[in-house]
Amino acid sequence: MTAPYLSLLLADGRLPTGAHTQSGGVEPAFQAGMPLAAVPDYLTVRLRTVTEVEAATAVLARRTWADGGPDRVAALVALDVAWRARTPSDVLRDAADLLGRSHLRLAAAVWDLAPLVEARRLWCRAVVVGVTAAAAGLSAAETARLVAFDDVQTVLAAALKLAPFDPAHGVAWAVRAQPEVERLVERVADLLSPADLPAPTAPLLEQWGQQHRDSERRLFRA
Amino acid sequence: MLLPSAPVARAAPTVVQVRRERGRLRTVLRGGLLRPQRLHGPPDRCRVGLLASTALLLGGDVVELEVDVGPGVTLDLVDVAGTVAYDGRGEPAGWRVEVRVADGGRLRWAGEPFVVADGADVSRALLLDVADGGRALLRETLVLGRTGQLGGRLRSATTARRGGRPVLVEDTVLDPATHRRLPGMLGDLRVLDSLLAVGEELPDAPAGPTGHRPSRFALVEPGCWLGRALLPDLASSPLHRWWAAATA
Numbered sequence: 137m138t139a140p141y142l143s144l145l146l147a148d149g150r151l152p153t154g155a156h157t158q159s160g161g162v163e164p165a166f167q168a169g170m171p172l173a174a175v176p177d178y179l180t181v182r183l184r185t186v187t188e189v190e191a192a193t194a195v196l197a198r199r200t201w202a203d204g205g206p207d208r209v210a211a212l213v214a215l216d217v218a219w220r221a222r223t224p225s226d227v228l229r230d231a232a233d234l235l236g237r238s239h240l241r242l243a244a245a246v247w248d249l250a251p252l253v254e255a256r257r258l259w260c261r262a263v264v265v266g267v268t269a270a271a272a273g274l275s276a277a278e279t280a281r282l283v284a285f286d287d288v289q290t291v292l293a294a295a296l297k298l299a300p301f302d303p304a305h306g307v308a309w310a311v312r313a314q315p316e317v318e319r320l321v322e323r324v325a326d327l328l329s330p331a332d333l334p335a336p337t338a339p340l341l342e343q344w345g346q347q348h349r350d351s352e353r354r355l356f357r358a
Numbered sequence: 359m360l361l362p363s364a365p366v367a368r369a370a371p372t373v374v375q376v377r378r379e380r381g382r383l384r385t386v387l388r389g390g391l392l393r394p395q396r397l398h399g400p401p402d403r404c405r406v407g408l409l410a411s412t413a414l415l416l417g418g419d420v421v422e423l424e425v426d427v428g429p430g431v432t433l434d435l436v437d438v439a440g441t442v443a444y445d446g447r448g449e450p451a452g453w454r455v456e457v458r459v460a461d462g463g464r465l466r467w468a469g470e471p472f473v474v475a476d477g478a479d480v481s482r483a484l485l486l487d488v489a490d491g492g493r494a495l496l497r498e499t500l501v502l503g504r505t506g507q508l509g510g511r512l513r514s515a516t517t518a519r520r521g522g523r524p525v526l527v528e529d530t531v532l533d534p535a536t537h538r539r540l541p542g543m544l545g546d547l548r549v550l551d552s553l554l555a556v557g558e559e560l561p562d563a564p565a566g567p568t569g570h571r572p573s574r575f576a577l578v579e580p581g582c583w584l585g586r587a588l589l590p591d592l593a594s595s596p597l598h599r600w601w602a603a604a605t606a
Contacts, residue, residue: 161542165541165542170541174540174541177537177540177541178540178541178542180537180540181537181540181541181542181543182542184537185542185543217523217524217578218524218527220524220578221524221525221526221527221577221578222527222528223578224526224528224575224577224584225573225575226575226576226577229578334529335515335527335528335529336529336530336531337528337529337530338542338543339530339543339544339550339586339588340541340542340543340544340545340547340588341542341543342573342575342586343573343586343588344542346573346574346575347573
């Protein structure tokens with residue numbers, strides 16, 4: 137049973153995937169006037185919308201890869217496109233592509249992901265994470281939890297840099313987000329078909345993310 | 359969720375079909391809860407107005423509309439008035455629209471505001487299928503609550519495809535009892551004013567009367583755009599100007 141160990145490894149913020157350039161949208165949220173105290177609510181919104189889509193995509197990518205069918209790359213392309221249709225902001229899609237590329241470079245050096253690399257296209261991060269999870273032997277629930285955990289930690293780590301506060305508060309917020317994370321895991325872990333990919337949207341998140349590109353003062357890409 | 363206490367009476371769908379036969383525009387209009395009516399317009403296109411045939415939208419009502427734009431036809435669809443979804447007293451209401459635009463077809467639909475009053479529980483669904491050589495420009499204005507209200511429950515699902523490929527898939531759940539008012543969803547805003555352009559160029563967004571600048575999203579398919587303003591009220595919307603610029 138290596139999955140629990142590899143699950144921790146993949147969730148570690150020290151994993152060199154370039155994720156430190158991302159704020160999970162919390163930088164544009166602060167710039168739009170969101171107070172620091174609203175961060176837990178902000179996490180709830182993400183876990184019920186964009187992060188659910190991200191986790192669901194990763195779960196389906198994991199299943200597609202693990203099933204090992206001959207058309208699995210074509211199926212992953214369709215899934216990648218389905219994710220893109222659910223992400224209207226081109227800025228957020230670009231950010232996910234950047235992360236997907238660096239994550240794939242890393243994961244392909246550790247596991248055999250040749251078909252994904254040889255497809256020579258941009259993969260969104262969720263597809264790459266899902267395939268990596270399959271290669272590492274993670275379950276669907278572990279995959280979804282990995283995505284959700286990563287999102288929570290990305291937001292909290294960025295918030296800490298942007299609006300310095302007692303880091304213990306951030307950890308307490310991460311603990312408080314746990315039931316919401318588990319509800320997300322329950323919603324997406326059993327998904328079987330890309331046709332079931334949910335599409336819950338968060339209108340302000342998309343708008344803030346889009347406008348962030350034009351922001352003059354920013355630490356994070358998105 | 360509350361279930362309807364009695365089977366929901368459902369009218370036949372409203373149908374608007376336009377095609378060109380031997381150089382002439384031929385329209386098939388069939389009334390349901392909405393009544394389509396041919397309007398005067400320039401000879402190169404078809405203008406159809408949509409009128410409510412009864413007090414809409416009450417609990418239990420399900421409005422269904424099918425729009426079919428044939429090859430080489432331009433259809434301007436006009437809502438004659440906005441729609442208010444009233445307090446359904448526990449009964450949900452539905453609003454389903456299916457649109458097909460063929461190669462060389464063009465649809466412009468300047469939707470009027472759809473207001474979700476307190477106590478309403480509405481599911482909206484839009485399915486838009488545009489052929490590779492077709493074009494569509496739609497405005498959708500969702501208003502949560504009448505003046506002074508918080509607004510009821512709205513679920514708005516949009517699926518837009520071009521040549522069968524997904525362009526935009528959105529399922530917006532706006533429930534004041536859950537996370538609608540949290541940061542990142544809508545906060546205290548009440549209006550989502552959107553332009554969806556498939557195969558149509560959407561020019562840069564103009565600023566609204568109060569300086570609000572909406573977002574312009576380049577969707578995954580080239581030549582497809584989503585323009586959206588999120589607002590405290592409809593009066594500050596820049597989308598009248600944007601629509602005018604997009605259709606100039």
